[in-house]
Amino acid sequence: MALVHEVIRQGIGGLTVVGCNLSLPLDMLVASGLVARTEQGTGNLERYGTLFAWRRAVERGEVSVGDHSHLAMATRFAAGALGLPFLPTRSLLGTDLLEDLVTSGVAVESADPWTNRPVVLLKALTPDVAVIHANRADTSGNIVIEGVTSHEVDMVRAARVTIVSAEQVLPAGAFADRPEQVTIPEAYVTAVVEQPFGAFPTSVYRAYDFAEPEIKEYQALGRTGDEELRAWIAANLGGSFDDYLKNRDASGALRDGLVEQMRRLV
Incomplete structure (x- = not known):
């Protein structure tokens, strides 16, 4: 969240945003008018609903979409991480996603050269910039992500720049003295920045839980319309991320509570 806030603060636009589930950060970028295209498995906040700004922008034709399955996105990142032009999969066969991906040049229907069974070749995805948040890093760029990772490691390895x-x-x-803890080695990382609560109002495993009141407030504004979201963004995201945290939780009591909630979970 902190890195996306900085993108919004600087007004870096015309973005193509890629990922598996593009959640709250994407919606804030879209509401700020900074996104031209998304390539994703989905875009939602799970039990808290869809991304309203993104959905409206797609419906109006303001943001184009490359719709994938989660596994298709992960496969494209894996191909990029391996330095391969493509990887095969069977997961898209028989789905209504395949036709559009073939038309857009992302997928090719082919056949297994040994068995002649149908397969789909998915084009590698190599982002210009990858941004992630982690539990810990060192100043050399070695990154520790606690818990289960998803596509993040391959996305970072595939990207040209990683922050x-x-x-x-x-x-x-x-x-x-404990290299097995390193999830992503320094060779793949361009820059690191320390930002406590840098995923707020979402969560970091073993650090703090998500802030449900904040997410519900954002979603309520999202349902209302784009003007309300833009007003909220202007009021909250114009300064540093620390300013944002102080604005939303001046006493720190909410953040302390989220730390305690995570402690009870793990």
């Missing part, structure tokens, strides 16, 4: 915000940045060599 990581972390709850804590430690001195270089901090993980030298």
Whole structure:
């Protein structure tokens, strides 16, 4: 969230945003008028509903969409990470996603050269920039993500530039005596920045839970319309991320509660 806030603050637009589930950060970018295209498995906040700004922008034709399955997106990142032009899959066969992906040049229907069974070849995805948030990093760029990872590691390996915000940045060599903790090695990372609560109001495993009141408030505004969302963004995201945290939780009580909620979960 912190890195996306900075993109919004700087007004970096004309973006193509890619990922598996593009959730709250995408909706804020779209509401700010910064997104031209998305390529994704889905875009939602799960039990809290759809991304309203994104949905309206797609319906109006303001944002174009490359619709994938989650596995198709992960496969494209994996191809990029391996330095391959494509990877095969069977997961899209028999779906209504395949025709559009073939038309857009992302997928090709082919056959297994050994069995002649049908397969789909998915084009590698190599983002210009990957941004992720992590539990810890060192100043050399070694990254620790606790818990189960999804497509993030392959996305980072496939990207040309990777910027990581972390709850804590430690001195270089901090993980030298426990290298097995490193999820992403420094060779793949361009820059790191320390930002406590950098995923707020979403969660970080083993650090803090998500802030349900904040998400519900944002979704209520999203249902109302784009003007309300833009007003909220102007009021909250114009300064630094620390300013945003102080504005939304001046006493720190909410954040303390989220830390305690996560402690009870794990």
